[in-house]
Amino acid sequence: MAGRALRPFLRHTAHKLQTQPKFNYYRTFLSASYRCEEAWNKRLQLPLIAAIKPSEYFYELDLKYKQEGKVSAIDVDLFVNKIEKSEAVGFEDEIEDLIHRLRRSPETVRTLPSTPHAVLRVLSEGGCTPTLLKLISDPLNYGIFPDHYISNLLMDTFLEQKNYTAAARVASIHMLQEDFGSSLTQALTLASCYSYVTSEENQPWEDYTPQVEQPEEEVKIRVKFLRNPYFDDHFDLKDPNHIVGKTLAWLSPLIGGSVGISCEILGWALYNKWKELDTALDSANKxxxxxxxxxxxxxxxFLETCDDLEIKERITSGILRLEASGDKVAELDLGSCINEMVQKAATEAESSDIKAQEDTYLSWEKIRENEFQVQLDEYKKRQLLAEIERKKKDLAEREEVIFFFDNKEKLEMLLPDTRRKYYPKKLSLRYPKKKPRKVDEGYIPPEVIQR
Incomplete structure (x- = not known):
């Protein structure tokens, strides 16, 4: 138990030593008040959460899971909300483990809306970026879907740290879910993707999809039929350029203007969708x-990688028409334009977003209390039913003793039959059945004389 308690502290110390000089801060788009720190930290003062000791609580949840084979949604929510940012590194593995167990159990349908928010916010503030990206990149096994508010915080934080790969991965979630949110979320998504495209010092885009281990020896399995390979060109995308390009291409029409059409053209080129790129160039010319x-x-x-000569010539012709016209091509600093767009959107949406998020935190407290009360009632109900079953069994045993002589014949019929049964002897191939003796009908027994 002592080793389990010390393990989070040791992991936090090692992580701090390794990552202390890692971040290079330059500025942030969102103000400090946008993070709603005071409203967020009020959860730690709630009676349900304040009484929890994370190490002991996880040990109890782990023991309960091994005994009952399930994990409760409210238990997981209480645990992840109890973790503070200073403890995030120490409980990084425990958070991932509990979230995975919850997702793979029937209780996942009862996941509280505060659970994904708490997981992402704690991991982000604690500097656990690899684990955070792993959770949002594999929603099938973890069920973590960031809301627009926490998505804004994550993209702003990663842009501040110049971690454009992480910012682009968060931005691509909106494309996969086909929901780009408000104007602030759209602007931050555009800034994240454009920064990733134009930066030359991006971190590797790791594939967090679980890999199936190939057996060392060849294994043949009989199947009725083979499915044709299918690629949905959406959730199956693995190439970072394709993912970021599709995000830019789908988001840019919502932005509009010179920034929108420029980023749309860039997105289709990154995505290697040449027909859509040709259509976007025609729209720009018109x-x-x-x-x-x-x-x-x-x-x-990017056009050099196109193998279709006909479409390549059409795209080249479209670009030449744009360049030939005097006012269709401009020396725009897209980075500065996008930054101004984000700052403007942040200024306009800050007060309303803060008010909405504070109200959301209050509603989550009520949901958590109601769910806890529901689970407590279910637990009492199970205890009551178990007590009733125990009393019924005890009464049945006492009734059997009291009415023993009245039910003696019935009880004797329930006893196993101990009489010896006759089983015919089996014939042996080695020793055949003996022939019956011949009876001498003229045999006269000797006379017995009594002395």
């Missing part, structure tokens, strides 16, 4: 918004 010259330069580089 429209009034100008396209950034830097985008066209990047598109020309």
């Amino acid at each position: 429209g009034t918004d100008s396209v950034a010259a830097s985008v066209l330069t990047r598109v020309k580089n």
Whole structure:
């Protein structure tokens, strides 16, 4: 038990030594008040959460899981909300383990809305970026879907740390869920993807999908039929450029203007969707918004990978038409334009988002209390039913003793039959059945004389 209690502290110390010089902060789009620190930390003062000791609580949950084979949604929510940012590294593995167990159990349908938010916020504030990216990249096994508010916080934090890979991965979740949220979420998503595309010092885009281990020896399995390989071109995307490109291509029409059309063209080129790129170039030629010259330069580089000569010529012709017109191509600094867009959206949405999130935290407290009361009632009900069954069994045994002589004949019929049964002898192949003796009918027994 002592080793279990010390393990989180040791992991936190090692993580702090390894990651202390890692981050390079430069600025943030969201203000400090946007994080709602005071309202968020009020959860630690609630009676349900304040009484929890994380190490002991996890030990009890782990023991309960091994005995009953299930984990409760409210228990997981209480545990992850109890973890503070200073303890995140120490309980990083425990959080992942409990979330995975909850997701793979029937209780996952009762997951509280505060659970994913608490997991992502604690891991982000504690600097556990690899685990955070692993959880959001594998929703099938973890069931972590960030809401728009926590998504804004994550993208802003990663942009502040110049971790553009992590910011782009969070931004791509909106594309996969086909929900880009409010104007602030859209602007931060655009900034994250564009920063990833233009940065030359991105971290590796790791694949967190569980890999099936291939057996060393060849194993043949008989199957009725083989399924044809299927690629849905959405959730099955693995190439980072394709994922970020599709996010840009789908988001940019919502942005509009020169920034929107420029990022849409860049997105289709990254995504290697040449027909859609040709359509976007035609729209740019017919429209009034100008396209950034830097985008066209990047598109020309991506176009070298196109194998269709006909579509390649059409795209090249579209680019030449844009460049030939004097007002369709402009020397725009897209990075600065996007930053101004994010700052404007943050200023407009900050007060309403803060008020909405504070109200959300209050509603989560009521939901948590109601769910805890429901589980407590179910626990009391199970205890009561178990007590009733025990009393019924005890009464049945006492009734059997009291009415023993009245039911003696019935009880004797229930006893096993101990009489010896006759089983015919089995014939042996080695020793055949003996022939019956011949009876001498003329045999006269000797006379017995009594002395």
